Amino acid sequence: MSATDKNQLPDTAHTSADSTTHFGYQTIDKEDKVSMVAGVFHSVAKQYDIMNDLMSFGIHRLWKRFTIDASGVRPGNNVLDLAGGTGDLTAKFSQLVGKQGKVVLADINSSMLNVGRDKLRDKGLVQNIDYVQANAQYLPFEDNSFDIVTIAFGLRNVTDKDMALRSIYRVLKPGGRLLVLEFSKPEHELINKAYDFYSFNILPKIGELVAKDGDSYQYLAESIRMHPDQETLKTMLDNAGFEQTSFKNLTGGVVALHKGYKF
Amino acid sequence: MTAPFANIKKQLMFPQALAASLEIIINQVLSLGSANSSLEKLGQKTLTLTLAELGFPLSFTVTSDIGVNNKALLVSSLTERADCTINTSITTLRELQAKQQLTELIKQDKLDVTGDIKVAQKFANMAQNLDIDWQSELANHIGDVATHKLMQLGKTIAAKFNFAATQIQADASEYVVHEQRLVITKNQIEHFNQAVNDVSKDVMALEARIARLNKSSNN
Numbered sequence: 001m002s003a004t005d006k007n008q009l010p011d012t013a014h015t016s017a018d019s020t021t022h023f024g025y026q027t028i029d030k031e032d033k034v035s036m037v038a039g040v041f042h043s044v045a046k047q048y049d050i051m052n053d054l055m056s057f058g059i060h061r062l063w064k065r066f067t068i069d070a071s072g073v074r075p076g077n078n079v080l081d082l083a084g085g086t087g088d089l090t091a092k093f094s095q096l097v098g099k100q101g102k103v104v105l106a107d108i109n110s111s112m113l114n115v116g117r118d119k120l121r122d123k124g125l126v127q128n129i130d131y132v133q134a135n136a137q138y139l140p141f142e143d144n145s146f147d148i149v150t151i152a153f154g155l156r157n158v159t160d161k162d163m164a165l166r167s168i169y170r171v172l173k174p175g176g177r178l179l180v181l182e183f184s185k186p187e188h189e190l191i192n193k194a195y196d197f198y199s200f201n202i203l204p205k206i207g208e209l210v211a212k213d214g215d216s217y218q219y220l221a222e223s224i225r226m227h228p229d230q231e232t233l234k235t236m237l238d239n240a241g242f243e244q245t246s247f248k249n250l251t252g253g254v255v256a257l258h259k260g261y262k263f
Numbered sequence: 264m265t266a267p268f269a270n271i272k273k274q275l276m277f278p279q280a281l282a283a284s285l286e287i288i289i290n291q292v293l294s295l296g297s298a299n300s301s302l303e304k305l306g307q308k309t310l311t312l313t314l315a316e317l318g319f320p321l322s323f324t325v326t327s328d329i330g331v332n333n334k335a336l337l338v339s340s341l342t343e344r345a346d347c348t349i350n351t352s353i354t355t356l357r358e359l360q361a362k363q364q365l366t367e368l369i370k371q372d373k374l375d376v377t378g379d380i381k382v383a384q385k386f387a388n389m390a391q392n393l394d395i396d397w398q399s400e401l402a403n404h405i406g407d408v409a410t411h412k413l414m415q416l417g418k419t420i421a422a423k424f425n426f427a428a429t430q431i432q433a434d435a436s437e438y439v440v441h442e443q444r445l446v447i448t449k450n451q452i453e454h455f456n457q458a459v460n461d462v463s464k465d466v467m468a469l470e471a472r473i474a475r476l477n478k479s480s481n482n
Contacts, residue, residue, distance in 0.1 A: 059276075061283065062276040062279040062280055062283065063276070065276070065279035065282060065283060065339070066276055066279050068339060068341070069278070069279065069339055069340040069341055071341075072341065072343040073341065073343075073344070074343055074344045075307055075344060092337070095324075095326040095337055096324065096337065096339075096341070096344075098307045250276065251275075251276075
């Protein structure tokens, strides 16, 4: 899809109930999405960190710090870093929960998980981290297992987001909290236009140059536009059973941090 | 602070940017000194510092894996895990460092300490006991001659800055006190106070004399 017709987004109203979903701007069968998203992340896994720094000018580190600060993590907590990718959040959580706590780095994609595991082990972070390859819709953990669940830049790639949120709710302990860090809708039209230009004209070219994969970064830009906006995602958290749900816009709403509790 | 500005500050994530910068600097400094034993004594403790000038907390947490990956201390804005919380200002922190007058500052409400004060003391001791030979460290990177020259240059610049600062202060003082007469000097204040005291004594003496005269005339 070209930059000129990017604003003509596919109709999203008919996709949640039937057997189709979105892969960027394409409408595809739900059962195909997992393998198509997997293809993207297998392709970019090795260059994922450097691309994140380049694409966001390093600001993704501050977004992740904001998430940690909002988590209220304490020593001894059990934390699930879902779609944890290369383990940026896991690294910090591992140090903050200490020896009495535990962090589970979970990702559906084995390539991302391998890169994350190698990175964390190279940093010497081994004592309290488990690695699990898992689909967010079918979390392989017992009910009421975690004090905190985070999913950073992962929810938009999940095929059935409502199902994933219900699954997360199930594994959270009563009193536990979910933090969803995800691209969202910029608050001001000017930022929105600049962001669109950057996403559809510059981002794929950086991807082509650095990761030798412009298509995956075209998908990234499209998948961000197809992701629910702030209020819609908040409602989805409410519908999944979360309470005291709220969100905070970061960098003008380019990214939003949603928070919800299980009581 | 107005609400829109506070919102911009929050969106720009200034606390996180500051925490990230401090974390890099502190860990770099700690890796140069011999602070590992002090850190081990602190074992995963957290000191939270809220400075009035910043308006947000900074928490310093000793990690459970000191010496691994050059990360001994994490800096965040987490407040939930503080073992000791200090609310104060940058000015008071300077006083604290200079005069060791903790109790006095608490009495004056300039310093509010909650939690285990020993944690704060251990953090302070660790900072004070850091013994880093900056010249040697620099020489390892740029060589002995370059370090020597750089240090000489630094001393010269520092001396010039000090001289300039003293000069500016003297000139400004001259301009404000003597040329514009916007403020008065300490001597003038003392002279004025002395004059007020003299007048006060004279008035009291006069009052006493009038009282005596009234008394004698009544008799």
